[in-house]
Each structure stands twice: as C-alpha cells, then as structure tokens.
C-alpha cells in the first residue's frame with residue numbers, strides 16, 4: 257500500500273547514510289575523546305562578532321518570526337558583491353538553496369549534468385524531482401571535465417552543477433575552463449557554480465565568477481556561511497543570479513526558511529574580516545602539514561583548494577576508516593562515491609591534524 261502511495265522516484269532512492277556523529281562513536285566504542293574530521297567544518301568555531309549578535313537575537317527576539325526575505329543581509333551582500341539586492345536568494349544552507357533550484361526548475365525527465373565525483377546534493381535533488389542524472393567522468397587530474405560537460409548537453413538538458421572548488425577532490429577549474437564553458441553552453445541551460453569553498457582558494461587562475469553575471473543570465477553562483485564563517489550549525493547559504501531567476505525561485509521558497517539567529521550571525525560575520533583571515537591562514541598551513549605527512553607515507557594526494565584533503569591509500573578506505581574510528585578519529589571514506597581506496601579528511605588545527613595523521617599512520621600499518 258505504501259508503495260502505491262509513494263512517488264516512484266522517492267521509492268527508488270537508496271536510504272541516506274549520514275556521516276558518523278561524534279556522540280554515536282562515543283557511545284558505540286566507549287570513547288570519551290572523539291575528533292570529527294569528516295564534514296569540513298571550521299576548527300576555530302564561529303566569529304566572536306557573530307556569536308555576540310546571535311546571543312542578543314536569541315535573548316531578545318526568539319518569539320518573533322524572522323524576516324522572510326532576510327532584507328538586511330541581502331542588502332549587505334549585494335553591496336559587498338556590487339550587484340542588485342534582487343539578484344540574491346538566501347535559504348536554509350546551500351542544501352536548502354539547491355532544493356529550491358530543483359523545485360523551481362527540474363521537470364520529470366529533464367537532464368541535469370554534474371561530475372562523476374562531486375557533491376552528492378546534485379544527484380539527490382535531481383532524482384527526487386524525477387529528473388535524469390548525467391554524470392561526466394573526472395579528468396586524469398581528478399578535476400571536473402568541463403569540456404565533457406558541454407559534450408553531454410542534449411535538447412533535454414536543464415542545468416549543470418559545477419562544484420568549484422570540487423568536493424571531495426579539492427581541485428578547481430580554472431578561469432579559462434569556466435569561461436570556455438560559459439561561452440559554449442546554450443542560454444536555456446542553467447550553469448550553477450557551487451563555490452562553497454571559494455574563500456580557501458589560493459590558485460591565481462581561479463575565476464572571478466561574479467564578473468560573468470552581466471554577460472550570462474543563465475549563470476548562478478552559490479556561496480555559504482557554513483565553511484569559512486563557521487555557521488554550519490545555523491544553516492544559511494545563498495545564490496547569486498539574474499533577478500528573473502531569483503523572482504521565480506522566491507515563488508518556490510518556504511515563507512521563513514532562515515531563522516533569526518542565523519540571519520543575525522551571518523550579518524555580523526560579514527564584519528569580521530579578521531576571523532576569515534585567521535581561518536584561511538590556519539587552513540593553508542594545515543594543507544602543508546598533510547602534504548608533508550602524505551609524502552613521507554608515500555601516499556598519492558591532489559593539492560587542495562579547500563578546507564579538506566583527498567588522499568589515495570592503495571588499500572580499502574572503509575577498513576582504514578574503521579581502524580581510525582577505534583582511535584577516536586572520524587574521517588570520510590569515499591567508497592559510496594565510487595572511490596573505495598580514497599579518504600577525504602577535513603583540515604583542522606595543527607594539533608587536530610597531528611592527531612589525525614598519527615592515527616592514519618597507525619591504521620595504515622594494520
């Protein structure tokens with residue numbers, strides 16, 4: 257009976273298996289000191305300015321519904337990016353934004369293009385909307401093959417998701433590659449650049465994507481407060497696009513998707529340049545710490561432009577993951593994403609990285 261009631265595209269989905277929470281690992285393994293290096297969170301916590309603003313908002317206004325359109329935050333972001341407020345759409349994390357993109361645009365059987373090794377939310381929303389996932393193999397350097405994206409376009413293509421930098425490979429597509437893509441995609445196909453990790457990029461040929469907005473009305477850019485701003489637990493992210501796109505997406509949106517505390521925290525975090533600099537500096541040092549260890553261990557990795565590293569172990573990542581869990585360190589095996597020998601490890605403080613490396617070394621010897 258339930259099978260008849262349920263939409264087929266939901267019924268056909270595999271159950272979602274979330275990453276192991278710290279509490280579960282403590283309970284199951286009887287550990288007290290567990291370190292999670294699996295979800296690319298900010299190891300410095302949250303900006304002190306944001307924290308102060310959030311506490312005030314919690315104390316003073318929790319009984320009131322939030323402002324639906326996040327007007328103050330929209331205006332601040334628009335002025336920072338040099339665009340119109342009508343070009344910004346804020347939702348409950350980028351997860352919420354991606355869901356709204358699907359709800360607004362994907363009809364059954366529409367094709368959606370993305371990389372074979374990329375952020376799972378694109379597959380997730382496409383299949384929930386009964387669209388068709390078209391995945392493009394990675395290049396030899398573990399990058400998204402944007403020329404391959406163009407070749408995959410058909411009359412049924414609705415949109416493509418370009419995760420740049422890409423999760424979980426940590427690699428980027430260059431300015432030249434992105435410009436070639438934009439010039440080749442027909443105007444009726446949406447190009448969505450997911451730039452959740454753009455603050456961590458130090459490669460000079462990374463595209464300044466907002467400057468493309470004026471030439472490409474089919475372009476959307478996604479940014480989040482979860483990573484460099486440390487607000488992952490508050491759930492707030494945004495899309496930048498033409499006002500035509502934003503107007504229709506607002507029709508699909510829930511009335512109050514972003515709570516007051518998140519809005520206050522996000523607005524205040526934009527003032528805290530020092531926190532951003534500290535976070536990025538720590539991250540760049542952490543990358544080097546991992547590269548050094550991987551080089552010593554003879555492991556293959558790809559230089560990261562994000563706050564995590566992708567490393568190939570030459571043996572079962574699930575086994576190494578389980579072994580590391582026993583020592584209280586949670587990392588992300590990429591088996592479910594078709595890379596059974598690779599791990600994704602978040603970059604933390606020097607001490608957290610050191611512990612992770614020591615535990616990885618020990619697990620690799622088993």
Ligand SMILES: Cc1ncc(COP(=O)(O)O)c(C=O)c1O
Pocket residue numbers: 295296348349350351352375419422423450452453480481482488491492493
């Ligand atoms: C590439 C990418 N896009 C989007 C998200 C979702 O971000 P948010 O926390 O804003 O929902 C993530 C989260 O890890 C991500 O890696």
